Amino acid sequence: GAGVSQSPSNKVTEKGKDVELRCDPISGHTALYWYRQSLGQGLEFLIYFQGNSAPDKSGLPSDRFSAERTGGSVSTLTIQRTQQEDSAVYLCASSLAGDSYGYTFGSGTRLTVV
Amino acid sequence: AQSVSQHNHHVILSEAASLELGCNYSYGGTVNLFWYVQYPGQHLQLLLKYFSGDPLVKGIKGFEAEFIKSKFSFNLRKPSVQWSDTAEYFCAVTRRGNTPLVFGKGTRLSVIA
Numbered sequence: 037g038a039g040v041s042q043s044p045s046n047k048v049t050e051k052g053k054d055v056e057l058r059c060d061p062i063s064g065h066t067a068l069y070w071y072r073q074s075l076g077q078g079l080e081f082l083i084y085f086q087g088n089s090a091p092d093k094s095g096l097p098s099d100r101f102s103a104e105r106t107g108g109s110v111s112t113l114t115i116q117r118t119q120q121e122d123s124a125v126y127l128c129a130s131s132l133a134g135d136s137y138g139y140t141f142g143s144g145t146r147l148t149v150v
Numbered sequence: 151a152q153s154v155s156q157h158n159h160h161v162i163l164s165e166a167a168s169l170e171l172g173c174n175y176s177y178g179g180t181v182n183l184f185w186y187v188q189y190p191g192q193h194l195q196l197l198l199k200y201f202s203g204d205p206l207v208k209g210i211k212g213f214e215a216e217f218i219k220s221k222f223s224f225n226l227r228k229p230s231v232q233w234s235d236t237a238e239y240f241c242a243v244t245r246r247g248n249t250p251l252v253f254g255k256g257t258r259l260s261v262i263a
Contacts, residue, residue: 069250078240078255092250138184138196139251
């Protein structure tokens, strides 16, 4: 597509419920990234997919967080047993392979855990 | 761990004032450097980037940044800001080798008429 698409744009969930956030990257972009943006905290790296390589999960804050990328395209970030501190904007970005390219970000999913 | 520091949390300027936003990073190896901008209600957009060569990089909308290796800095500048520059600005760094971008906490710029 023309840009990185994320859905839903907003999600309100009850504490303890599971949520799934979706990211559809730009066609042809082999690298996909998930970040979390909290007020005053900047962007926190969560996970990174590159082609068929094993994902870099080093930024996932707990084992309640997981992500997968099917067919090298769409990615789903799953948060199990949500907590109030999970409330944030979850951003997805994609890029062409290699160091020389910046990322194209989606508009994000605003998650509110009540 | 690699980190990125943005010294100013919130900057308020009048239109036509000059802008300089500080960015320092901690990693000592070869790095790629970026500035992103997030206008109110919009997604993050790339403003400019540095990989190698001329350390003075020009980006969109009249912005530029200078890489000073000895100071581990990549400060963003604009000679004369406009009201439409009101946004949040993020500095980001990645090491060579396809590692994820590490972002600073951002600087909010408010330009008043």
